[in-house]
Amino acid sequence: MKKPKNKEEIEISDYLNLLIAIGKMGGIRRPVFSTTSELGRTVGISQQSASRKLTKLENSNYIVRNYKQRGNTIKITPIGVAALEHVFTDLWMILSAEGREISEKIVIKGTVCTGMGEGAYYMSQKEYLNQFASLLEFEPYPGTLNLQLLEDSSLRNFERLLRSPSKFIKEFTKEGRRFGKVFVWPTYLLIGNRKISAALIHPDRTHHNNQIEIIAKEHIKTTYEIKDGDELELILQ
Amino acid sequence: MKKPKNKEEIEISDYLNLLIAIGKMGGIRRPVFSTTSELGRTVGISQQSASRKLTKLENSNYIVRNYKQRGNTIKITPIGVAALEHVFTDLWMILSAEGREISEKIVIKGTVCTGMGEGAYYMSQKEYLNQFASLLEFEPYPGTLNLQLLEDSSLRNFERLLRSPSKFIKEFTKEGRRFGKVFVWPTYLLIGNRKISAALIHPDRTHHNNQIEIIAKEHIKTTYEIKDGDELELILQ
DNA sequence: ATTACTATTCTACGAGTAT
DNA sequence: TATACTCGTAGAATAGTAA
Numbered sequence: 001m002k003k004p005k006n007k008e009e010i011e012i013s014d015y016l017n018l019l020i021a022i023g024k025m026g027g028i029r030r031p032v033f034s035t036t037s038e039l040g041r042t043v044g045i046s047q048q049s050a051s052r053k054l055t056k057l058e059n060s061n062y063i064v065r066n067y068k069q070r071g072n073t074i075k076i077t078p079i080g081v082a083a084l085e086h087v088f089t090d091l092w093m094i095l096s097a098e099g100r101e102i103s104e105k106i107v108i109k110g111t112v113c114t115g116m117g118e119g120a121y122y123m124s125q126k127e128y129l130n131q132f133a134s135l136l137e138f139e140p141y142p143g144t145l146n147l148q149l150l151e152d153s154s155l156r157n158f159e160r161l162l163r164s165p166s167k168f169i170k171e172f173t174k175e176g177r178r179f180g181k182v183f184v185w186p187t188y189l190l191i192g193n194r195k196i197s198a199a200l201i202h203p204d205r206t207h208h209n210n211q212i213e214i215i216a217k218e219h220i221k222t223t224y225e226i227k228d229g230d231e232l233e234l235i236l237q
Numbered sequence: 238m239k240k241p242k243n244k245e246e247i248e249i250s251d252y253l254n255l256l257i258a259i260g261k262m263g264g265i266r267r268p269v270f271s272t273t274s275e276l277g278r279t280v281g282i283s284q285q286s287a288s289r290k291l292t293k294l295e296n297s298n299y300i301v302r303n304y305k306q307r308g309n310t311i312k313i314t315p316i317g318v319a320a321l322e323h324v325f326t327d328l329w330m331i332l333s334a335e336g337r338e339i340s341e342k343i344v345i346k347g348t349v350c351t352g353m354g355e356g357a358y359y360m361s362q363k364e365y366l367n368q369f370a371s372l373l374e375f376e377p378y379p380g381t382l383n384l385q386l387l388e389d390s391s392l393r394n395f396e397r398l399l400r401s402p403s404k405f406i407k408e409f410t411k412e413g414r415r416f417g418k419v420f421v422w423p424t425y426l427l428i429g430n431r432k433i434s435a436a437l438i439h440p441d442r443t444h445h446n447n448q449i450e451i452i453a454k455e456h457i458k459t460t461y462e463i464k465d466g467d468e469l470e471l472i473l474q
Numbered sequence: 475a476t477t478a479c480t481a482t483t484c485t486a487c488g489a490g491t492a493t
Numbered sequence: 494t495a496t497a498c499t500c501g502t503a504g505a506a507t508a509g510t511a512a
Binding site (some may be wrong): 017024085087092094 | 251253254260318321328331
Binding site for chain 1 (some may be wrong): 508
């Protein structure tokens with residue numbers, strides 16, 4: 001029988017080592033098998049403490065686990081991943097800040113331009129659209145907004161973004177044609193003083209030029225009266 | 238092995254929030270001014286706790302600070318930055334892995350050299366030997382193999398290792414002489430295509446030079462016909 | 475083997491306060 | 494104001510052990 005989940009507030013840093021240890025086993029992508037003794041040994045605490053901490057992580061919905069005969073299968077939940085990503089972002093921000101100012105947010109700035117129409121073609125495939133919808137908080141408009149990156153800092157942030165954690169949609173084949181994997185980073189698009197939920201998408205983590213593609217719920221250009229050459233900012237979450 | 242000192246050990250995760258808060262103020266690049274009350278408020282602890290934690294961070298060389306009339310100027314030291322980077326790298330690794338096994342091998346490379354014979358002296362104490370045996374999968378030979386680290390990457394990995402979770406053997410007193418705490422990291426020693434279970438031992442998490450000490454089941458030099466100057470690799474688990 | 479309970483030890487927190 | 498001490502206490506960690 002499932003135990004009742006009493007929502008509990010925990011301080012992530014008290015559990016960071018344990019979560020990282022589980023993550024290193026692969027617990028972010030799939031359930032991994034371990035025991036409280038092994039985990040305790042790994043992070044330098046007792047079996048009992050590991051047990052207690054696992055219980056707390058479970059009650060706070062940071063992990064789910066199934067007890068097997070000799071141990072647990074443990075998987076970090078999206079909530080747990082989000083907590084880890086939050087720490088990651090903080091560290092990224094302060095470790096990569098150059099010069100004096102630490103900006104509260106990581107920003108990618110660019111000017112609106114017109115792409116080759118490929119974005120619209122791909123985004124018109126319902127397999128892509130459905131997957132994007134399941135990853136994001138919105139159903140994207142079947143087209144992309146292209147931004148040309150100008151400043152070095154934006155390019156660097158983009159490169160860094162490519163190496164940072166992301167969701168992605170799976171490749172699929174349709175009518176003999178292969179549609180590849182696409183990585184997705186949820187962001188906000190700053191338009192005037194409005195903050196629009198959006199996502200930066202990119203097919204490849206290892207290559208890029210200075211142009212990026214963005215999807216959002218609406219067709220940005222018409223909905224917000226944006227035209228080529230306008231400068232927009234993307235705020236990473 | 239150097240005579241172990243009674244130096245203050247801290248667990249980075251207990252101080253992560255505070256270090257991140259200081260980092261957000263810019264404390265990685267320059268000394269920043271703050272008070273214990275302000276820092277406490279920022280991370281949700283009391284002024285007293287912030288004060289105590291700052292003192293510990295200082296004693297562990299994670300920060301330096303100067304007391305002014307109404308607060309401190311605080312700067313995170315390279316050691317502190319390395320600790321933050323270590324957490325960052327861990328998170329980066331596990332959050333960016335795509336369905337694959339996490340298997341980034343961390344390697345420390347060095348050339349065999351002859352130590353001062355202290356290692357053999359310490360390792361000849363049965364209290365040490367017994368404790369090592371209980372922590373490791375083997376009963377160590379009562380002596381150490383010394384490696385001189387040459388490459389920057391090896392030194393960096395060693396520094397990182399020092400800040401990572403470890404087992405340790407407890408200090409003890411014998412015939413009026415104090416034998417200190419020693420930290421232990423199980424590793425593998427690569428000799429040709431053989432992978433020997435070994436352990437890196439070090440008396441101090443906060444200080445090091447470019448020489449490391451390794452223990453294994455056998456006397457490495459005679460068993461594997463190793464001589465001074467030979468280059469060996471240590472693979473961290 | 476495990477997990478995780480209870481009892482006990484111990485550490486870390488914050489209140490009060492000296493400087 | 495500051496920092497940082499002492500100290501009572503809450504809760505975290507571990508030992509012992511049941512299931």
